[in-house]
Amino acid sequence: MKYYKKSTLFLSKENDNIICLACQRKCLIKNKASGACGVRINIDGQLYVPWGYFSSLNIDPIEKKPLYHFLPGSKTLSFGMYGCNFFCLYCQNWQISQIKNNEINLSKNFYKYKDITPVDFHKIMIENDIMIAVSTYNEPTVTIEWAYDIFSNLKMKNINFKTGFISNGYLSKEAFDFILPVLDFIKIDIKVFNYHKFNKLTGANFDLFLDSVKYITSKYIHVEFVNLIVEEFNDDEKDFNLMVDFILSISNEIPLHLTAFHPDYNMLDKKNTSPLVIEKLIDIARKKGLKYVYGGNYISSYSDTLCPSCGKVIIQRGYMSVIKNDVYINNSKGFCPYCKYEVYGVWC
Ligand code: SF4
Structure with a gap:
């Protein structure tokens, strides 16, 4: 069982059955x-979970996640394993996310895996002068124990290391409580704000997803939302307005990224999303009161951060990069340099 370790995130049932709590x-x-x-597998009433490898390991700008209000311009060491608890028709990482146990042949996989330990991971961070580790590419929840071991080792070495999840947000309370002590941010993908479409796209339950989001955002952690816009699937203004209302009911400070779709995996019948569609939705969300709404996956001024108070550009971005960051830092908080308005985020 080289690539698995025992987890305690489960409940025992009769006849060696278990309930996974991740x-x-x-x-x-x-x-x-x-x-x-x-x-995640049951062997004789014990839960065994992935450990000790990566399917993908890259140095990515944090803007690529996308995350715009957490140490802009920083490098991240981003890692993925295999598996996902969603089955999204448009998954862009389906080669690693949709692999099942019985298809994993770690000796000759489609995507090259590599052995690694948390100690090796720390070494790579140091060698490349990186302070942010991100669990991404596959869904971090299904490999949460591995992320915990990576993150806790980093924080033991240096408390200034930062860590994050790029997630579909479908974590249980038990799983989120487990990872929270070593997690600094989470980007949550709101796939579509409609019960039936959500289930059709992901195979998951929309109400349980909303419960998770409410729980996660009730805790002290940096959050940003993303919504991949697919024309004639989730660009419906009625659903979109409901989504914005839901976010506003949590906070008008949380950034929302509206990203452009391109055909992939099992959703090849839809076209590339037009920037005009994205920008129309951005205007709706801004008018309703969300302070930070961005367009992504294409180049435009809609990726810049505007001060919600005076309207001036305070962070200018290129494609997944920062061109100019004028946020003024005082006492670990970020402010507009022109009108001193406090800007949501982690800045130092
Ligand atoms: S789908 Fe969710 S609950 Fe089921 S085994 Fe995977 S992580 Fe656990």
Whole structure:
């Protein structure tokens, strides 16, 4: 069992059955079987979870996540494993996310895996002068124990290391409480704000997703939302307005990124999203009161940060990069340099 370790995130049931507690699916897993994500397995009443490898490891700008209000312009060491608890028709990382246990042959995988330990990971961070580690590419929830071991080792070495999840947000309370002590930010993908479309796209339950988001955002952690816009799927203004209302009910400070779709995986019948569609939705969200709404996956001034008070550009961005950051830092908080308005985020 080289690539697995025992987890305690489960409940024991009769006949060596267990319930995995990592995500809102709470799968009942029979002995010698795996949960819906395909990578968490029951062996004789114990839960074994992925550990000790990566399927992808890259140095990415934090803007690529996308994350605009957390140490802009920083490099991240971004890692992924295999598996996901969603089955999104348009998944852009399906080669690693949709692999199941019985398809994982770690000796000759489609995407090259590599052995690694938390100690090696720390070494790579130091060698490349990187202070932010991100669990991404596949869904971090299904490999949460591995992220915990990476993140806690980093923070033990130096408390200034920062860590994050790029997630679909479908974590259980148990899982989020488990990772929260070593997690600084989470980017949550709101796929579509409609019960039936959400289920059709992801195979998951929309109400349970909303419960997760409410729980996560009730805690002290930096959050940003993303919504990948697919024309004639989730660009419906009625659903979009409901989504913005939901975000406003949490906070008008949380950044929202509206990103442009390109055809992938099992959604090849839809076209590339027009920037005009994105920008129309951005204007709606801004008018309703969200302070920071961005366009992504294409180059435009809609990726700049405007001061919500005086309207001046305070961070100018290029494609997944920062051209100019004028945020003024005082007592660890960020302010508009022109009118001194406090800007949501982590700046130092
Ligand atoms: S992470 Fe979610 S999908 Fe995977 S086994 Fe656990 S409850 Fe099931």
